[in-house]
Amino acid sequence: MDGDALQEIARQRAEELPAAEATHPFGPEYDVFKVVGKMFLLCTEVRGEQIVVLKADPRDSEALRQAHRDITPGYHMNKRHWISLEPGGELDAELVRELVTESYLLVVEGLPRAKRPVDPGSFGARPGSTPAP
Numbered sequence: 001m002d003g004d005a006l007q008e009i010a011r012q013r014a015e016e017l018p019a020a021e022a023t024h025p026f027g028p029e030y031d032v033f034k035v036v037g038k039m040f041l042l043c044t045e046v047r048g049e050q051i052v053v054l055k056a057d058p059r060d061s062e063a064l065r066q067a068h069r070d071i072t073p074g075y076h077m078n079k080r081h082w083i084s085l086e087p088g089g090e091l092d093a094e095l096v097r098e099l100v101t102e103s104y105l106l107v108v109e110g111l112p113r114a115k116r117p118v119d120p121g122s123f124g125a126r127p128g129s130t131p132a133p
Helices: 003-016 058-067 093-109
Strands: 020-023 031-035 038-046 049-055 071-073 082-085
Touching (some): 003 049, 003 093, 058 082
Antiparallel strands (some): 031 038, 038 049
């Protein structure tokens, strides 16, 4: 997947999420998606390549980096809590959408309950599935 497709898939998924908004706090070349004022997605360019930067649970981010060469520590972010998705490799649209959703839910979990636009334990749960603890 090239950088344009990578960012487009990430943006489209972010726009579908409740209370998510696109902002440009760092300038027009940086698309930053926030939920209730907290960032969960950054689309930018590094060394001429378009990348996506997402929040991730530290345990998950380590496993993702080991499993996918196109997932690296978060560019210009806390390397334990953020990952970068890079173009040109094996990442598919379904995984990108899933990672954007997980990033969003991590941020929502950190919000005061009264400000959460969704219940992070049950958002997106399939019928008949048990919500995460």
